[in-house]
Amino acid sequence: MLWKNTYNEFIKILAKPRSYIGLAALTLLIVIILFAMKADGKMYISFVTASFEQTLSFNGNVLNGNLIAFIILQMLIVHIPLLVALVTGDLLSGEAAMGTLRMLLTKPISRTQVVLSKLIAAAVYTLILVLWMGFLALLVGRWVFGTGDLIVLNSDGLVILNYTDVLWRYGLAFLVAYLALMTISTLSLAFSAFADNSIGPIVSTMAVIILFTIIGSLDVSVFDTIKPWLFTTHMASWRSFFNDPVPWSAIYKSIWILLAHIILFVSVAIFKFQRKDITS
Amino acid sequence: MEHHPIIEVKGLQKYFGAFEAVKDVNFTVNKGDVFGFLGPNGAGKSTTMRCMLSLIKPNAGQIRLFGKDLQTERNTILARVGSIVEKPDFYKYLSAQKNLEIFARISGASVDKRSILATLDFVGLAGREKDKVGGFSHGMRQRLGIAQTLLHQPDLIVLDEPTTGLDPQGIIEVRDLILRLKNEQLKTVILSSHQLAEIELVANRMVIINRGQTVIEGTVADLMNAQQTLLNIEFSQESSAAAAQVIAQRFPGSEVQVVSPKTLQLQLEKQHIASLNSHLVNAGFEIVALEPKRKLEDFFIQMTQS
């Protein structure tokens, strides 16, 4: 029954216009970034390397597909949660709003299975978004700008990674970015279990992200104890793969924290949804 | 007909916060019944029905369907139930056929095109299978809703206010469909309504609930055609107390009540009304009015207004 309903969820997601908003927005954004970089990418780079460039010259194809992909990933990781929540925040509450939840929950399928099948559908949808972003950023970026060494600005300086040493980093970075986005998916799914309209969970999800991000970026010692436990702190963890050496233990920690959040959010969604009186 | 209970509801209770939606609802639906679930708006019909379909968890009481406990054997039970709660809602962006496929798939029914088209034909929606449900009229959705209840060949069909919002033509169509379900497909049907006329036309048994409590349960024939009739008698003078004594002697067991010095009420079988009248006139009472309040309708209205 789980898979049958998962199949149904795919049909629904495929038929819903809003599912394509994310993909379309992503495509548009990336095309715009690619175009901007093609037109004025040197400016962007000199902003990063300005203080070095008086003394040093950076030779070779600095503005290459690998750097473009990195820039895109860095820019979009802030906005993709909205595109994800747009679909995943609607999964339960949207059916409540439409009234179809009544129909669905009088069928011989347990509520846990309903949540899980929606979770699977959300996971696949999020994966498609990430893969699509990866495809556009990395493949199209490389196609337009060529390949080359990747120059990355970290807080303790520049790291220049050999172009042969970049792909595996992207692979793992996309994986961790996917995990971060799954945290958003499950958070909005959990909110979705509480609400009877689809706007509420989407707005709530974004509100939580904004709130946590602000707490995370405030340099106030009061927050220092909670900062490491905010999932938003670990959403940028994909970036760590572009450090040299890669800070594995920090990444493992981020992965654990993100996984813990995912499990927590799914549990909350199931717990709430199982006990929910359907009065809509 | 043998009496296999299909639905047994006992001592059902449900609170929403401080609000007591259902206090004590009890009824039994037998196999082959078209069972009317009657009550005014806000009586707790919808809450009871949602409890029966596990949409709402009751605070107390027992619900058994097909002899099984709903709490422990929910999925086994629901596999044998088709239902519409409130109004049928569908995925507007999908076609009628796709909608039915989706619901068939999780009802455990076969998703083959032929059975879906046959079901659409049964409810009079043949040829509309490719149309998006978003463009359907209320009546068409109602019929599609009924189609949806039938996909997995359920033994019990639960219909919550199936004619609400329909035009007279639509009401007749749905009524006709319900009778066909009973007669052609031999289903057990329970339908709720706040209109007695609605129930009277299709149901064989019924229960009336009010303010979250069962008021009366029985066959429609018994309840509607009860020979025991409530009589209201009004006199020209303040003689109701004396008249009550006379009536009690002549018709023992008629439960005479003095309502006011000039009026009284009593229970009486229909065929005795004429003789009661002449008896009172012969005894010298001047009767201004003699109203039989026979119909359950009156009882229902009276009950729901008090």
Added chain:
Amino acid sequence: MKITLLFAFVFSFFTFLAQDANQIVKAVRLKLELVNDYTVDIHVKAQVPMIKIDEVDAKIYYKQPNLMKVESKGIAILPKQGMGELNAFLTNEKAYTCALNGTKMIGDVKTAVVSVLPLTENSDVILVKLWIDTQRDLILKSQITSKSNGTLDVDYFYGDQAKYGLPYKMVFTIDVKKFKLPKSVAADLHQNKKKNNAKDGPQTGTIVMQMRNYKVNQGIPNSKFKSN
């Protein structure tokens, strides 16, 4: 014995003085001018604070007077000055004046220390100091102080191509005091509260550049230097 030594010392001292600083530089310049163009494969190893980079192979194209191009598949970090710039600077004889600052031993080679001062006022270069092996007319060490870049030290090591004044190895010591990171971009996660500029760390970095496979005066078309 003592007398011989003293004589040798005095003799060499006088020979030295006899050579005008301008002459020394000119000799070096003339040697450099033997090279009309060259290509060379380089191997760069950069150890600069705040920059992490692997060793890189690249190719340099040079043509008189000041055409220079670095061709690299990866990203190669090179000092901005001290490559072609020094040659170009020395070419224009009228733009500077030289002064002898004595001698200094570099390894077992005695060098003349020459200060080269630009004459034009708006020059970015403030002072160039050259340690010149007068026997072979080779620059063994240079120090360029400029307004924009601070001080850049270069050590030169010569081999086969010494006759053209082309080294097989150059070691650049660069000043990193001015390195700063744009804060807003540096938003990575795990190394947040660490040093944000070079002030706390070492103040200099080195870039070691090794040259192989010189091809001198084989003719390079100017089109090669057009940036794509």
